[in-house]
Amino acid sequence: MEATLKSFAPSIQNNEGVCSVCGVKTIRTVEFMGIKRTFRVMCKCMQKQLEQEKLSQLKQDRMRKAQKLKKFSLIGERYKNATFESSKTGINPSFDRAFKRCRKYCELYEKTIKNGYGIYFFGDKGVGKTHLTACMANNLIAKCVPVLFTNLFEISKAVKSTFNRESSLTEQSLIEKFANIEVLFFDDLGTEVFTKSSGDTWLQSLLFDIINKRYNSKKATIFSSNHSLNELINKSGIAGKTVDRISEMTSGAVMKIEGISLRKIKKDSIF
Numbered sequence: 001m002e003a004t005l006k007s008f009a010p011s012i013q014n015n016e017g018v019c020s021v022c023g024v025k026t027i028r029t030v031e032f033m034g035i036k037r038t039f040r041v042m043c044k045c046m047q048k049q050l051e052q053e054k055l056s057q058l059k060q061d062r063m064r065k066a067q068k069l070k071k072f073s074l075i076g077e078r079y080k081n082a083t084f085e086s087s088k089t090g091i092n093p094s095f096d097r098a099f100k101r102c103r104k105y106c107e108l109y110e111k112t113i114k115n116g117y118g119i120y121f122f123g124d125k126g127v128g129k130t131h132l133t134a135c136m137a138n139n140l141i142a143k144c145v146p147v148l149f150t151n152l153f154e155i156s157k158a159v160k161s162t163f164n165r166e167s168s169l170t171e172q173s174l175i176e177k178f179a180n181i182e183v184l185f186f187d188d189l190g191t192e193v194f195t196k197s198s199g200d201t202w203l204q205s206l207l208f209d210i211i212n213k214r215y216n217s218k219k220a221t222i223f224s225s226n227h228s229l230n231e232l233i234n235k236s237g238i239a240g241k242t243v244d245r246i247s248e249m250t251s252g253a254v255m256k257i258e259g260i261s262l263r264k265i266k267k268d269s270i271f
C-alpha cells in the first residue's frame, strides 16, 4: 500500500527519494494525455515512521498540557508528587480500602467524571486523606483532566482578593472557576467553624454558591474532612442545605479513614 507523500520528509529517504530500508522509489512520474506529473509516495516503512512521529507528537502535546494543568492545579508542594504507585499501603486497612476505590475511580475516569461522581473522605488527622486525594488529582492531571486542589480558606482568600480595585478578576469569574472546573478537590472541609457573624454568613453563602453550582451541573467533587457529614452541620456549623447537596454528590462514596497517623510514623523514621 502506497500513500501520497505530502509535507512529511522521512529521514529514511535518501536524496534520490529512495527508501534506505526497503529500496522503494518514492518519486514517481506518470504521463496522462501527454501531461507528465511527478508525485511522491510512501512505502510501508515511511508510513510507519510517520505514525510513530505523530504518536510521539501527541504524547509530547499531552505532556505539555498536563504540565500546564499541574501548574494551575494549586496542589501544594508536599503533595504534588503523590502517586498511587509511590504510596505506602498495609498500615491502615481503611486507607487501603479507600486507596483501591480511588484507583478504580481514576481508571474509570471517563465514566466517573462524566457522571459527576464525588467522594467524601473523613477521619482522623494524618491518616492520608489529603495524600490520597492528591494521588487522584495527579493521576487525573496526567490524563489531561483539569482539576483544582484547594480548600475553603484559600477559595475565600482568592475571592476576597478580587475586591481589590486593581484585581483583573471579578468575584463572579473566580467563583465560576471553582464552580466549573472538571474536578474540584475540596480539602479540609469543616475546619472553619461558622458562627452567625456577618463574615461567616458571607463565607456560608460562598460555600453554598460553589457547592450548589457544582451540584446543579453534576460536576465531580472530592472532599476531605476531619468531620462526618453530620458533624459538618453540628460541629462546623455548615448550613444543612449545603451538606445535603454534598451528601447527594458523594452518595455511595462516603469513606471513613482511621488508624495510625502517618505524620507520626514519618517523624519517628526521620529521627
Ligand SMILES: Nc1ncnc2c1ncn2[C@@H]1O[C@H](COP(=O)(O)OP(=O)(O)OP(=O)(O)O)[C@@H](O)[C@H]1O
Binding pocket: 078, 086, 087, 088, 089, 123, 124, 125, 126, 127, 128, 129, 130, 131, 132, 188, 224, 225, 226, 262, 263, 266
Ligand atoms: N499512603 C501514604 N504513603 C506515603 N505517604 C503518606 C501516605 N499517606 C499519608 N502520607 C504522608 O503522611 C502525612 C500525613 O498525610 P495527610 O496530610 O494526607 O493526612 P490527612 O489525613 O490529610 O490529615 P489532616 O486531617 O490533618 O489533614 C503527609 O506528609 C503525607 O504526605
Ligand SMILES: [Mg+2]
Binding pocket: 129, 130, 131, 187, 188, 224
Ligand atoms: Mg489533610
Ligand SMILES: [Zn+2]
Binding pocket: 019, 020, 021, 022, 023, 024, 043, 044, 045, 046
Ligand atoms: Zn521503505
